[in-house]
Amino acid sequence: MKPSLIPSLLLDEQLCFALYAASRRMTAAYRPLLEALELTYPQYLVMLVLWERDGVTVRELGERLQLDSGTLTPLLKRLEQAGLLGRRRRQSDEREVAITLTEAGHKLRERAAEVPRCLAEKLCMSVDAFTRLRDELKNLATQLASPTDPRE
DSSP: OOOOOOGGGOGGGOHHHHHHHHHHHHHHHHHHHHHTTTOOHHHHHHHHHHHHSTTOBHHHHHHHHTOOHHHHHHHHHHHHHTTSEEEEEOSSOTTOEEEEEOHHHHHHHHHHTHHHHHHHHHHTOOHHHHHHHHHHHHHHHHHHHOOSOTTO
16 A cells, blocks of 8 residues: 655645745846856856945845855955946955945946846746735845744
């Protein structure tokens, strides 16, 4: 007799797998758009933060992107080697390293402005559906970051 599958253990019924698969496919969808900018997806995320607020510290950037310094430092080195940003210690506190865009980094923003539109076209989603999905995922991330145990 064949054992029955417990529905909660079917791969296709797992929220974690749906998120994992969607995340991998989203990153893959960005790849050709970012290759034209000579950026990887993680580098693009760094640049988004800097285009929003130039001059953040490495610590602030890590907090914003939810990355540790071991992951962030190689990204910053490659972007610096590409001439898109500079790193310098703050005079007010030499323990802090500020990240600033170069002229090339600022100019890249103009070329990158098309990326969100191109991706939206690929997704064929309405603005409302896109906004709802983004907000639900942000809420999920917030709930998962909460230190409370949902069983309590």
